[in-house]
Amino acid sequence: PGGSEPHPVYLPAPGELEPEDVYVPAGWFWSGGDPLAYSELPRRRIWVDPFVLRRHPVTCGRYLEFLDTLVAQGREADALQWAPQERAGRRGARGALIFAPDESGRFQMMPTSEGIRFQPDWPVMMVDWPCAVAYAAWEATRTGLPWRLPVEAEWEKAARGVDGRYFPWGNFADPTWACMGQSRSGIQLPSPVDQFPIDESVYGVRGMAGNIRDWCRDIFRSAGPLQDDGGIAMLLEEAGHVRVGRTSRGGTWDGGLRLLRVTQRFNSLPGFRNGNLGFRLARTFT
Numbered sequence: 706p707g708g709s710e711p712h713p714v715y716l717p718a719p720g721e722l723e724p725e726d727v728y729v730p731a732g733w734f735w736s737g738g739d740p741l742a743y744s745e746l747p748r749r750r751i752w753v754d755p756f757v758l759r760r761h762p763v764t765c766g767r768y769l770e771f772l773d774t775l776v777a778q779g780r781e782a783d784a785l786q787w788a789p790q791e792r793a794g795r796r797g798a799r800g801a802l803i804f805a806p807d808e809s810g811r812f813q814m815m816p817t818s819e820g821i822r823f824q825p826d827w828p829v830m831m832v833d834w835p836c837a838v839a840y841a842a843w844e845a846t847r848t849g850l851p852w853r854l855p856v857e858a859e860w861e862k863a864a865r866g867v868d869g870r871y872f873p874w875g876n877f878a879d880p881t882w883a884c885m886g887q888s889r890s891g892i893q894l895p896s897p898v899d900q901f902p903i904d905e906s907v908y909g910v911r912g913m914a915g916n917i918r919d920w921c922r923d924i925f926r927s928a929g930p931l932q933d934d935g936g937i938a939m940l941l942e943e944a945g946h947v948r949v950g951r952t953s954r955g956g957t958w959d960g961g962l963r964l965l966r967v968t969q970r971f972n973s974l975p976g977f978r979n980g981n982l983g984f985r986l987a988r989t990f991t
């Protein structure tokens with residue numbers, strides 16, 4: 706932004722990224738401009754610095770490992786606080802645990818009130834924004850890399866590429882191309898994260914249109930993600946106040962075709978838990 710000379714685009718060397726890491730290089734992309742999107746934003750160019758995004762959302766199996774590690778560290782209270790749980794029937798109450806400790810203290814996936822048992826290769830759900838932030842901090846400590854939640858502009862670029870398309874694969878959608886409410890017959894459930902291979906962006910990120918919606922790092926702003934004067938998407942440290950809504954992006958396993966549009970934006974309080982809301986990880990690449 707503001708430059709007049711060619712800008713080098715760095716390409717990671719072989720072995721510099723893990724197999725599940727996807728690199729999104731620095732550059733401009735077309736954001737917004739979709740009249741059918743919820744919380745529609747005007748079409749505009751935004752510059753995003755280079756970053757890495759995990760190919761898939763965090764799975765139930767990986768989230769179990771996180772909880773069990775906390776228990777092994779003597780942090781049982783934290784593990785219980787961040788365990789997936791059903792929504793309670795009244796304000797201030799805690800819902801039933803979906804991931805609950807057994808007699809040995811290790812967490813197990815329990816049937817929901819509807820009799821559904823989560824699977825290890827499903828994306829983790831029924832986690833609020835503090836759960837996602839806590840997992841990202843644990844992964845950063847475990848790997849020594851600055852993992853965090855993606856900011857909204859990063860998520861949109863990773864899903865759309867740079868050309869303003871409405872879906873990861875282009876501008877037309879078919880129910881069989883992503884995990885959504887009409888993609889399969891019978892009972893609709895989430896899918897393993899490696900299914901629906903058409904639901905893949907130009908960068909190789911999977912499941913951005915269907916299956917699970919992702920928490921983002923940003924406070925929700927009706928005008929869209931913050932940018933500086935040059936049009937660069939801003940990465941801010943923002944407190945997790947319970948009354949300030951956070952942005953989430955992506956379609957869902959139980960949604961319709963319109964929800965597959967990766968231009969959608971949603972606003973949820975940080976303590977909100979839902980059966981179609983999870984998260985994936987990002988980190989700045991330097």
